[in-house]
Amino acid sequence: MKALQLALLVCCLPDNSMAMPAQGESDSQTAAIQVINAPQDEAIAARFRAISAAIAGMETVEVSVQAGVLTLKGEVNTAQLKTAAADIANRLQGVVHVQNQLQEPVALRSRLAPAVDKFGEMLTNAVQMLPLLLLALLSIVLFWLAGSWLSQRGALLRRLGLSELATNLGMRFVRLIITSIGILIALEQLDATALVSAVLGVAGVIGIALGFAFRNIVENYLAGVLLSTRNPFAIGDFIQVDSMSGSVVRLTSRDTVLMTLDGNHLRIPNSQIITSPMTNFSRNPLRRFEFSVGVSVDLDLVVVRQLAIATLQQMTGILADPRPRVLVQELGDSTVTVRVLAWVDQRDTDFLKARSEAIRLVKAAFDKAGIEMPEPIYRIHMAEMPVAADHAAATPAATALTAIDVPASATSIAAVDVSADTTIEQQVQDDLQHSEEENLLPGGKAAAKTTKS
Structure with a gap:
């Protein structure tokens, strides 16, 4: 009799093996829906209303819960808010399914409302930072004026023997450096030093791009600076570069202008003059002809x-x-x-x-x-x-x-x-004795002094 009662009791027990997950299942498997002690629908709705009331733009979202199914209705300003509301609803305990019926406003005014609010916030911050902005602007203006004043004082560079073109380039560089220091100080006052790294990075990329795009212009400009410093020819000198020849008219920052024997203007890029053999027929007044x-x-x-x-x-x-x-x-x-x-x-x-x-x-x-x-x-x-x-x-x-x-x-x-x-x-030695131009060749000046003595 006791054995029969024990068998009936075992048969009436629930099969727990069907309720327990297998050991080999993945951790990403959907969690089971609770049956016992399930959260009440009103508690779920109240919790979502409290969360949405604290998020800007979700105050008007309507929520209803029935048997664990949460339904969202109403309008939100952006698609990001719509997605965020659904994500919050899915994370609430006791929610079985979310019906996201939120809609985005179609009216232009509603779509512009976030941008208007953001602009108003930025305007408020700008008004609060107005004294700092004025101080930063004043710093930039003062340093720019100081750089402009120094850029007009090129007498020191001229005393060093630099040409007019090289002096102008040096003065522009000084003004750029001083103005850049003023900009850095202004950014420091606005607590925007992080912007400096971004600006320098962008400037570096832009500089590389412009360097490749305007490589020839930069080469000709630097060659013009070197030519004006070295003075290999003067106005009226008859020179020959490769197969081109003529009298020098002017030297610009980009090219050298020659007057050919038939009266035409010939422009030669400065970089070509620097890198090509050049003959100056006028530097020595004596010249030999032959036939x-x-x-x-x-x-x-x-x-x-x-x-x-x-x-x-x-x-x-x-x-x-x-x-x-x-x-x-x-x-x-x-x-x-x-x-x-x-x-x-x-x-x-x-x-x-x-x-x-x-x-x-x-x-x-x-x-x-x-x-x-x-x-x-x-x-x-x-x-x-x-x-x-x-x-x-x-x-x-x-x-x-x-x-x-x-x-x-x-x-x-x-x-x-x-x-x-x-x-x-003999003519070379005579030129070494009377010329004041620097000779970088070994023994150039010494040879001239020895011959003169």
Whole structure:
């Protein structure tokens, strides 16, 4: 009998295995709905009303709870408030399900209400901080005025030997630094030092972007500063950069303006002048011109040299020191090329006119003396041709050569000067002695002082 009662009692007990969660279930599984001691619906609604009353923008939300199902009705200003209300309702104990029936206002005025409230709050804060804003603005103005005043005092930089362009750049940099200090002090007064890091970061990014965008402009500007500091040329100097040449008109912060020989303005970027070989033909007033002449192989080259030199010495504008020279340049099949060189002083003689006149006079002198300037000649030697014929063919050239009236000493070997030409070296030393421009080459100043003493 007792065994039968025990069996009936076991059968009547509830199966707790169905109510207990399995050990392998995930922690994120939805919590079970309470049946015993479930929170009352009115308590849930009262709790939500208390929370929504404390949040701005949710005061008018209507809430109703029935059997643990919470329903939200009404209007909220933004979608964020709608989502926040649903999130709060889901977190309340005893809520089984949330029906979010909140709506956002469609009227423009309702949508602008949060922005208007935010603007009013900012305006109130601005009025409270007005004294600090005025003090910060006064700091910026004072430092800007101080920077402007100092930027007009470039006499010190000029005493250091800086050019006008470099001085202006330095003064602008000083004004920028002083104004930046005033801005930093103003931000410190407004307790906005955190903004400084953001501003510097943005300025750095903008600076990198502008550096890549305006790289050529920056390069040309810095090159202009270097050119104005180094002074490699002056107004009116005739220079050549790569294949471009002309007289210097002006130097700007971006390019150098040249006047070409045909009267056109040529603009060369300053960065190209800095990085390219440049020849200044006007820095040294003495300049040498040259041209080549081809004469017959049958002539006495010593006589030809003496005639060309004597012609140039009689020409106006040709300097006697350094004296004209004639050098044998090349021996061809039918001609001998001689190179004629002479010096002029560019301060009172035009280079191109002097060279043109020298060519004309030498050509006239050679023609008058019977010196032949032949074209290429091809000779054909015949085996059957007698030797006397060759001798007879050479006689006219010898007769023409004897017609040249030159001193007898000109044909002697002792009259030929093959000594080293130190004309350029002497002019370099003279420039080192008289020029005040700094020479960064080793021994440049010392060599000049030694030669002068």
